[in-house]
Amino acid sequence: MKAVLLIALKSAWARRLTLGITLAAIALASALLLAVERVRADARQGFAQSVSGVDLVVGARGGGVQLMLYAVFHAGSASHNMRYDSYRALAAHPAVAWAVPLSLGDSHRGFPVLGTTAAYFEHFRYGDRRALVFAAGRPFAGTVEGVFEAVIGSQVAAALGYRIGDRITLSHGMEELGPEHADKPFAIVGILAPTGTPVDRTVHVSLEAITAIHLDWAGGAPLPGLAIPAEQVRKFDLQPQEITALLIGLKRRTDVFRLQRHINGWREEPLTAVLPGVALDELWQAVATVERTLFAISAAVVAVGLAGLVATLLAGLDQRRRELAILRALGAGPGAIFLMLAAEGLLVTTLGTLLGCALLAAGLAALAPLAQTQFGIPLAWRMFSANEIALLLSIIATGLAASLLPGWRAWRMSLADGLIPRN
Template sequence: MKAILVLALKSAWARRLTLGITLVAIALAAALLLAVERVRQDARASFTQSISGVDLVLGARTGSVQLILYAVFHSGSASNNIRWESYQAIAQNPAVAWSVPLVLGDSHRGFPVIGTSPAYFERVRYADRQPLAFAAGRPFAGDADAVFEAVIGSEVARQLGHRVGDRLLIAHGSGELGPEHADKPFVVVGVLAATGTPTDRSVHVSLQAMTAIHLDWAGGAPLPGLQIPAGLVRKFDLQPKEITAALIGLHNRASVFSLQRQINAFAGEALLAVLPGVALDELWQTLVVVEQILFALCALVVLVGLAGLTATMLASLDQRRRELAILRALGAGPREIFCMLLIEGLLVTSLGVLVGCVLLAATIAAAAPLVQAHFGVLLGARPPSANEIVLLAAILLTGLVASLVPGWRAWRMSLADGLTPRH
């Protein structure tokens, strides 16, 4: 068997150009298939770790997926707001251990601005209940004496170059071209450490600040002839009248369904409370068809690459008839010839898979910062997961099956046919 292995290696090396092209095709196909599986896994992990420790997400009555998207991932917009009195009534429920209100809708150079309370930095968790940490600075004060303070996420600081002490302006609305609250600049007092969640791409200010910058606005536009300077906003009541959503934690998770029913049947206004895990499962169910289509297309690309391997080996058999016949004359039996062709095909497939894994690792290393910045998905450099190992084994098995055809063809060739090839 050792001699057959050496022959297979030398034979493959002699046809390295032809087989090399096939190897590249298999490598690209394997990398594409693994990339789809890696992105699928990491996207789910990134979404799940963004809301670790939150038992309920509260918002105006809408779809559960829509509520999770705009309250947690800051994608889309709310259909309605929640009155402050309604939020307070729910926050004071005996089952509620803590709550964090959120006011959304404004932005800073394309990054969402979140109005919240200082409890946000104490209660919000990510990954395996890890607390938020500061890379520099401190949380905003959250009172009337220090209204215009902002805490920015790591991606905001990295992309815009903001540091503690810098000034920034908040724009009205979620677009980059919205009118700015130019008369009320904010001072950056803190920069959060990277988390791989939407927090990295957010600007955090106090609830009082969100009220203050809209004192002289109505209907999404500044009131004509009215301008309240930043120094005078403290003379007004800055308690918010409405919030967009709230994150809720409970004393006992066993009471989550009872509180959810109470909120959904709230008499004051139409509210909705969703369990983050259930809402995310619903989101994945809506995307499962897309995942299946992408996976099927990638599997088809792999099959095309392995079909090319089969075609290449079959096409070379006519040129190798005399070589195979000489091997038969020197004592190699049909089984050895069959094994040699099988080893060649498996060798090319294995090298293609190996190159594909290296290519995937290099691509992830290069593209991970861009993917995290634009999509909030953290692509991790790690060993293949169980699902990826199954995919790799499936590719190798398919390559082995693809090599059976040329192996069987070589096995059928007779000694006389090899010594006297037909023209």
């Protein structure tokens, strides 16, 4: 048997070009299938990790998914702001343990700027209820004197090479080339440790700072002829009129739906309160069809790749009549011939899937930064999950099953078949 496999290997090497192309097709197909599964699993994992310990997210009336994406992932945009007064009233509600206001809309070199209070660093949790940790520095002061202080996430620091004490300016809106708040630079006072969540990509400043940089603005542009220098803003009342959203933690979990109903029926203005975990599940319910479609398409691509393998092996049989006949004449039984063909199919499939894994690793390494910054999906290289191993094994098993067909054909070929000279 060992000899048969050796012959099979050498025979395959002799036909390395055609088999190589088939192998490349299988590699690409399995890389695609694995990538679809990987992105699906990691996106869910990453999103689920991004917020924990927040009982309710509150914003202007609208879709819960949209609100959650905006407030937690800084993705998309809010339809409306909510009043600062509503934040004050909700923060004072007896069921509420803590409330952290969020104000979004500005950016720094493509990274979102979040206006909030120092309570954010105290109460925000990610992963398994882990608190934010400062890699360097401290939270912004949140006082009148410290209004132009900023705390940056680890990726902002790494991507732009910032250190404590550096001064940065914020841009209006999310465009990198938006109008700059150039006259009011911020000093970086803190850098957060990596979390693997959108926090890493965020520049945090105080709510008052957001008001301050927009004092001399109206309608999304600086007011002509009116420029309030940075030293002067402290004389103004910097309490904001509006915020974008509110994160709420409760004293007792039992109150969550009662408070949700209370907020959804808020009399002063139309508000929506959503449980972030519920909104995430709704998002996954909505994209489940798309995920299944992508998965079906990539599974079909694998099937096409394996069909190519079978076609190659079958076509090869014709050319190899003589080779196989000589083997038979030299004493190889039909079983050995069958084994040779099946082993060849298995070899190509296995090498193909292994190459596919390598392709996946290379693709992840190349695309991970993009996925993180553009889509907020953390795609780090990790070991294969049980699901992925099951996928790999099923590709190999299907490849083996498919190569039984050429094996069977070869087995059926009579000894005489390749020895009778054709005209």
